[in-house]
Amino acid sequence: MRVVIARCAARYTGRLSATLPLATRAIMVKADGSVLLHSDGGSYKPLNWMSPPCTLRITDPDADAAAGGARQLWVVQHAKTDDRLEIEIHEVIADTEHELGVDPGLIKDGVEAHLQELLAEQITLLGEGHTLVRREYPTAIGPVDILARDSIGRAVAVEVKRRGDIDGVEQLTRYLELLNRDPLLAPVQGVFAAQEIKPQARVLAEDRGIRCLVLDYESMKGAEDLSSRLF
Structure with a gap:
């Protein structure tokens, strides 16, 4: 799992449309390809996400985004639909990657x-x-x-x-x-x-x-x- 703490903005398009203004957030990239955006509040629910199967491509932002301070553009495209999550990275505060292994799953009472x-x-x-x-x-x-x-x-x-x-x-x-x-x-x-x-x-x-x-x-x-x- 890769965890990036960054100042970022995001836009989701497809069957649903949603935007997230510029703020500091945690971006999680899981081994199954899913990408999730989290804030420091709101319990464990992600602000937005893309579930697999999907691909992540990291490119340079366009001129307008770069002029606004964006350094990278993350494009997460679903493999079977037109759903697309774009994340503008303005500042990377931390970037770590960890191998978590196989999880045994939740054991209920x-x-x-x-x-x-x-x-x-x-x-x-x-x-x-x-x-x-x-x-x-x-x-x-x-x-x-x-x-x-x-x-x-x-x-x-x-x-x-x-x-x-x-x-x-x-x-x-x-x-x-x-x-x-x-x-x-x-x-x-x-x-x-x-x-x-x-x-x-x-x-x-x-x-x-x-x-x-x-x-x-x-x-x-x-x-x-x-x-x-x-x-």
Whole structure:
């Protein structure tokens, strides 16, 4: 992984258009080719990024950009779409490169991991006709718990939590934003699944078009439903 701390400006064009004015930021270039721009705030969400497959080309800036103080132009071009991220480098403060090796991935606590496993096995809890694509679907910002297809073939991204709060909705929102850039998946629907979903999280999810699903862990384990017994 290469990490560059630089004063830079950026412009994203393609299916989405966005700009970042000149400021000091961290630029991460990962081994898989993805490029991410981070600020010193905003938790772990990148300000902008390009996911693989993509190529990075470093060139001289044009005359206007050079006159404005730019020293380099980084052009990150997606290999399958017209999406393009251009980063104007005005000053490099630090530039380091590290070999991180193979990461074992996130290990969730027992209940949450088991919920994900059970939902993958009982994928029709999402709705009749749903099929599993895979668990831990990889993205540039971390794996999506479950990727599925609905009865008419649309992609569905599922975030599984033991207790669903606003942070979980924000996490799923970031995954959806990234996945919807992939023409092979878009449009991607979101499902926020948890044993318990807090009211504020439900309001935020539904406002963003994300469906909420409450999971009955005991029922999914095949345990006897005590509430249905007669004494």
